[in-house]
Amino acid sequence: MAMADKFYGQKKLNCKKIASRFGFAPHSNRSGTSIRGKTRSSGHGVAQMRQYMSLAAQSASTYYEKFKRYKQRKLEEGKNWPVVRNNLINKLIKIICAIWNSGQPYRDDHTSRYDRQKNSIST
Numbered sequence: 001m002a003m004a005d006k007f008y009g010q011k012k013l014n015c016k017k018i019a020s021r022f023g024f025a026p027h028s029n030r031s032g033t034s035i036r037g038k039t040r041s042s043g044h045g046v047a048q049m050r051q052y053m054s055l056a057a058q059s060a061s062t063y064y065e066k067f068k069r070y071k072q073r074k075l076e077e078g079k080n081w082p083v084v085r086n087n088l089i090n091k092l093i094k095i096i097c098a099i100w101n102s103g104q105p106y107r108d109d110h111t112s113r114y115d116r117q118k119n120s121i122s123t
Helices: 017-023 047-063 065-077 081-102 113-122
Strands: none
Touching: 017 047, 017 081, 047 065, 065 081
């Protein structure tokens, strides 16, 4: 079964399942001596998809102001680039799933409900 067959024909996409399927979702260690270790993404999944999503994250963080600010903020917090890149990939997957699920085109000026709530509390 081809990779596209897993999602083709779906009315609703689950961004967490997709991120997990392609190895971008962070999973904690739950057994053995490594249970105190850091939460990490598995790194498994289709290598070509991982490569393309890494390039998309790099491009988004270079050319789109919202992603550029996010990248800069996380790097200033001391996060490593691979962690920030993985976070950006997960953000892109969420956007793709939201577009698919809503049937609406992408709007660059869209503000998430979470951001609206955060801004209303801070003002």
